[in-house]
Amino acid sequence: MRPSKRAADEMRKVTLERGVVRYAEGSCMVTFGETKVLCAATVEEKGPPWLRGTGKGWVTAEYSMLPRATHERTRREVTSGKPSGRTQEIQRLVGRSLRAVVDLTAIGERQIVVDCDVLQADGGTRTASITGAWVALHDALKWMEGRGMLKGANPLKDHVAAISCGIVAGNPVIDLDYVEDSGAQTDANFVITGSGGLVEVQGTAEGAPFSEEELLALLKLAKGGVSKLVAMQKAAVA
Amino acid sequence: MRPSKRAADEMRKVTLERGVVRYAEGSCMVTFGETKVLCAATVEEKGPPWLRGTGKGWVTAEYSMLPRATHERTRREVTSGKPSGRTQEIQRLVGRSLRAVVDLTAIGERQIVVDCDVLQADGGTRTASITGAWVALHDALKWMEGRGMLKGANPLKDHVAAISCGIVAGNPVIDLDYVEDSGAQTDANFVITGSGGLVEVQGTAEGAPFSEEELLALLKLAKGGVSKLVAMQKAAVA
Amino acid sequence: MRPSKRAADEMRKVTLERGVVRYAEGSCMVTFGETKVLCAATVEEKGPPWLRGTGKGWVTAEYSMLPRATHERTRREVTSGKPSGRTQEIQRLVGRSLRAVVDLTAIGERQIVVDCDVLQADGGTRTASITGAWVALHDALKWMEGRGMLKGANPLKDHVAAISCGIVAGNPVIDLDYVEDSGAQTDANFVITGSGGLVEVQGTAEGAPFSEEELLALLKLAKGGVSKLVAMQKAAVA
Amino acid sequence: MRPSKRAADEMRKVTLERGVVRYAEGSCMVTFGETKVLCAATVEEKGPPWLRGTGKGWVTAEYSMLPRATHERTRREVTSGKPSGRTQEIQRLVGRSLRAVVDLTAIGERQIVVDCDVLQADGGTRTASITGAWVALHDALKWMEGRGMLKGANPLKDHVAAISCGIVAGNPVIDLDYVEDSGAQTDANFVITGSGGLVEVQGTAEGAPFSEEELLALLKLAKGGVSKLVAMQKAAVA
Amino acid sequence: MRPSKRAADEMRKVTLERGVVRYAEGSCMVTFGETKVLCAATVEEKGPPWLRGTGKGWVTAEYSMLPRATHERTRREVTSGKPSGRTQEIQRLVGRSLRAVVDLTAIGERQIVVDCDVLQADGGTRTASITGAWVALHDALKWMEGRGMLKGANPLKDHVAAISCGIVAGNPVIDLDYVEDSGAQTDANFVITGSGGLVEVQGTAEGAPFSEEELLALLKLAKGGVSKLVAMQKAAVA
Amino acid sequence: MRPSKRAADEMRKVTLERGVVRYAEGSCMVTFGETKVLCAATVEEKGPPWLRGTGKGWVTAEYSMLPRATHERTRREVTSGKPSGRTQEIQRLVGRSLRAVVDLTAIGERQIVVDCDVLQADGGTRTASITGAWVALHDALKWMEGRGMLKGANPLKDHVAAISCGIVAGNPVIDLDYVEDSGAQTDANFVITGSGGLVEVQGTAEGAPFSEEELLALLKLAKGGVSKLVAMQKAAVA
Secondary structure, X not given: OOOOOOOOOOXXXXXXXXXXXXXXXXXXXXEEOOEEEEEEEEEXXXXXXXXXXXXXXXXXXXXXXXXXXXXXXOOOHHHHOOOOHXXXXXXXXXXXXXXXXXXOOOOOOOEEEEEEEEEEOOOOHHHHHHHHHHHHHHHHHHHHHHOOOOOOOOOEOOOEEEEEEEEEOOEEEEOOOHHHHHHOOEEEEEEEEOOOXXXXXXXXXXXXOEOHHHHHHHHHHHHHHHHHHHHHHHHHHO | XXXXXXXXXXXXXXXXXXXXXXXXXXXXXXXXXXXXXXXEEEEEOOOOHHHOOOOOOEEEEEEEEOHHHOOOOOOOHHHHOOOOHHHHHHHHHHHHHHHOOEOOOOXXXXXXXXXXXXXXXXXXXXXXXXXXXXXXXXXXXXXXXXXXXXXXXXXXXXXXXXXXXXXXXXXXXXXXXXXXXXXXXXXXXXXXXXXXXXXEEEEEEOOOOEOHHHHXXXXXXXXXHHHHHHXXXXXXXX | OOOOOOOOOOOOOEEEEEOOOOOOOEEEEEEEOOEEEEEEEEEEOOOOHHHOOOOOOEEEEEEEEXXXXXXXXXXXXXXXXXXXXXXXXXXXXXXXXXXXXXOOOOOOOOEEEXXXXXXXXXXXXXXXXXXXXXXXXXXXXXXXXXXXXXXXXXXXXXXXXXXXXXXXXXXXXXXXXHHHHHHOOEEEEEEEEOOOOEEEEEEEEOOOOEOHHHHHHHHHHHHHHHHHHHHHHHHHHO | OOOOOOOOOOOOOEEEXXXXXXXXXXXXXXXXXXXXXXXXXXXXXXXXXXXXXXXXXXXXXXXXXXXHHOOOOOOOHHHHOOOOHHHHHHHHHHHHHHHOOEOOOOOXXXXXXXXXXXXXXXXXXXXXXXXXXXXXXXXXXXXXXXXXXXXXXXXXXXXEEEEEEEEEOOEXXXXXXXXXXXXXXXXXXXXXXXXXXXXXXXEEEOOOOEOHHHHHHHHHHXXXXXXXXXXXXXXXXX | OOOOOOOOOOOOOEEEEEOOOOOOOEEEEEEEOOEEEEEEEEEEOOOOHHHOOOOOOEEEEEEEEOHHHOOOOOOOHHHHOOOOHHHHHHHHHHHHHHHOOEOOOXXXXXXXXXXXXXXXXXXXXXXXXXXXXXXXXXXXXXXXXXXXXXXXXXXXXXXEEEEEEEXXXXXXXXXXXXXXXXXXXXXXXXXXXOOOOEEEEEEEEOOOOEOHHHHHHHHHHHHHHHHHHHHHHHHHHO | OOOOOOOOOOOOOEEEEEOOOOOOOEEEEEEEOOEEEEEEEEEEOOOOXXXXXXXOOEEEEEEEEOHHHOOOOOOOHHHHOOOOHHHHHHHHHHHHHHHOOEOXXXXXXXXXXXXXXXXXXXXXXXXXXXXXXXXXXXXXXXXXXXXXXXXXXXXXXXXXXEEEEEEEOOEEEEOOOHHHHHHOOEEXXXXXXXXXXXXXXXXXXXXXXXXXXXXXXXHHHHHHHHHHHHHHHHHHHO
């Protein structure tokens, strides 16, 4: 029995609320149970220097946690002068995940930055960020479309969402909260498109190594979860 | 006529919502019109080194804005490796304001940190922060009281709240939003206790200098505004 | 009785010595009693990027203390990699104060930087800095005039000087030295023009809040003090 | 046909040379074709603060590239003042991989740091680092054993090695060099123990998403590769 | 003929003024012509960690230039977050030079820091710093002696002073000012004790290499110069 | 008798191996006994900004030590965010030494960076770096010549090499290893050209001051050593 009484393949309650930040070109408050992330997409006229002259744009992400998103207060990263390794790992992952479903040529030499700020953290902040960031990005692209800033067809080629899975007390389970995450033997994150393609697979043994069979069990759970998340994204932007 | 159609002595709609962050010892979402700040108070067992052995505690504050709280996206301060001068000025002001109404001996050699994170910024973020931080601090002190961590009587000696005033188009007005703030000739912030004592008075001529009469007109507006804010704090913690 | 035996409205001995740094376009050594600040103005051909194309220039200030300006040695700020919050607060104040009396269009797209380096600190370093910086700035503008670098009339519209006041042992007094400053209940700084206009008013309760009457008493002292400082500036540049 | 004429399941020539750094407690120069990494293990008497009093030790890794390990010179990270996100991601991966096969209780409250410095980079530096780091760690543990510093049995529970695989021109291939890596559609890294357990699985779609079948094909290649690497490790430390 | 009309072995006018900083344990304003350095010695009860338990103390130095000490304004080093290579080179040199004449055992486990802040720079700032720092150090040691803080005899074993020499327009000359320094073919600094022992010899070819004969000619000039500087130090502390 | 049984004028075994880094335009592994430095020269099309429009290029160097080059592990400099004073001193010295023998006009407005990375440190790393860097630079210039990138004649005007000398146990000796260096009374480094000209002379008394006679004895040893090093450079590039 999971601490939260959920079934092995049962995700926490997920909500996606659009338009929560007045000034952003697209935004979404995403919750996975008690985990709560504010995603805000900004369209910048100036892309990164290495794309100058290529006609292509860029999508990137930044990630941060409010100090008291966590059970114990976390020191602000500005205090140590640089983002932690964990922060950088996550924001690179979110950016790559979004770029996997965007036609970078269609947005021109611009940059879209999606800020994912965690207001409350109860496990799964990176997967919630990806899932919510897609909605914010969707709305920013709609905003661009409304201003005639897009070249050709819709640059958003597919949905993308993410879910964590893990082996807890010997059993594969989906959408770990903080308590489960702390005690998991294996921890995995899957980023999957609306059409079921794999964008990222990251599995880590926290204790004993895991087997191929376990990896496949986790992947199966993730596919089921992501298909539900994609349905929610569709409902949210309908 | 003000851009927002408000009367000269009319504040924006203010709300104070307690308990918005699950893990903090005290928290408050404060809004002044479109300005929205999340205040979260943390009780830390370890006070700052310079108070060791004095039997006294400390109350401090940190302030930050989410990148897309603003009309244009603002670069995260961690990117430049240090908080800006403006950020430091504000967090010092919030900390001083709170300490003015707390008996630091009663909390023992502990530190209370109040994080003020701006989710949306439409002028007056520092005054909203002080006003909301008092509520978060109040709840953190109640939390301590419930655990028998306080020495003697209630350490919260009074209310404290803050409001901005300014001279816009030649007229003294209260609670400037971003549009008014950008064009103000004089910009002032007042931090005032529940019993009407002045904690901080900061007036700055952005263009032409201001007169003693103008300073007094702004102070009068501020006193009226703060007495309403204090009434709302009372209602919020009732 | 004040520790220095001064009357409540009696400032310390003030001196303003021009031309103390050989290479600067304008310079002034200012002393307020034992407080000693070296102000040096530099005319830079290149203004800040955000003024490009506007035809306007900029006046800014930097502030620092020599490590042994103070009773106890203070660590150099370069050691911690960034200016402290206090340093940034002061240099922003000095810059704003000077800009209040300069016609920025007249100096063209240039920048004047006034460096205020404290050689000895006995309280009141920020007010001495502003008072001396005006003299350094005056001389730098004369230097520009001599080279035909100014557009139209004299860009220096007025004098500006500053003085600290405070409530010490219950009494409003002017120009606090370090000993008084350490024990003041209320600490205030006033930046006032030659024609008596207020540029900055900053009052802070260090202990109990202060009243409107006390604020007015401090302001009255400050006005008297600044009129004397302006007279000395006039004598210095005569 | 691969650019290097290798078969799909053919790794580059791998060498493991022990004892290459005179002063380290264990060291290994590892090459995967033109990729060349110097791994050096240091035994430190003082473990990280969070393990104090637990009786457990720690194994960690640091990673860096010499500026001219690469085709184009890379700026030293000290110049920008902090390790890049990529560097931090890799050194966290190497540390986790090694800890997966070490009994941290057996080494006592000490820390072993394995430095992985890339002298020449032609793809696969992180997998070469892990593979070579195991040898350096092995020798450092032998060094400790020789000094009676270990508690109980051999703390090295298993081998661990790593290999990259990817989908290049539609085909799953093993051990990508720089040219293949630049053009891969999917890029994956596998960290696997001597007994075949999975420690880390990281698959990333660089272009189109990948399928479950492709993931399994890559995993199969990796298992074959790692079993050869483990055999080489055995030979090296024999 | 030198630009300053001085003879080849003629130093600029040198002055040493003691007690110029009110709060320091020892201080000296030193001028070499237009070069002007404020040296202030601080006695700290706490020595560096690596000397704990050895019974020995430490003497160190810090060096900085005011931004407008130079012909063109120099950016403050705090702006770039770290002292430049040149600054570090100089402060290490000053520290080593002073330690060469101090009995570190006699001062106990304390640290003396000598701050050398350049108010005006016309060449030779490092040699002026060493020469003036000796006087500040002398007075700080006297201050310690007066408080019974010294163990045994006078810890100041000898004088130490420094002078720059160089080959300018083919001729060896002493005490280069900025103009000569900029055009020198060879630039050298000599740190020499009162009894004529060499503490540091640094010669650098800026253009063509120099010969042994030239090195000896410069050394001869330096010995003559330092003996005059030592005489001035004696007069200053008499 | 020296600890290494060498005669006073006997250097350690020196080797110079070219072409050790596949991608660099020139490279050399240099060993002085157990000291081992990898020198790699990079030709960059873009010179430093201050040479723009002058038609001249630049040669510079960077220096670093691998963490476990030393007996005790040394923390990476990136961890503290900046190169140490020692590192900066050395890389400035290497750069100056190389520039002394290069015609900067002949290389055009380009920059050559020579990276000196110490793989193993047993004293004399800076002198080994200079000696090996010359070889790497030589090969990079040949590479440029082969591509017709040079203006006019060979820009390498002479050889340059360096050696440390010191007074150990009262005797002048050449090429100190770590053990001797730690106990030397005087430590000196000499950078000398192939034709015997002095480029840098740096002598430092670590304990008692040294005399002119001792300086000359060290210089004599150095001249002998450098002439052997230059012969080895000639053999290496033949």
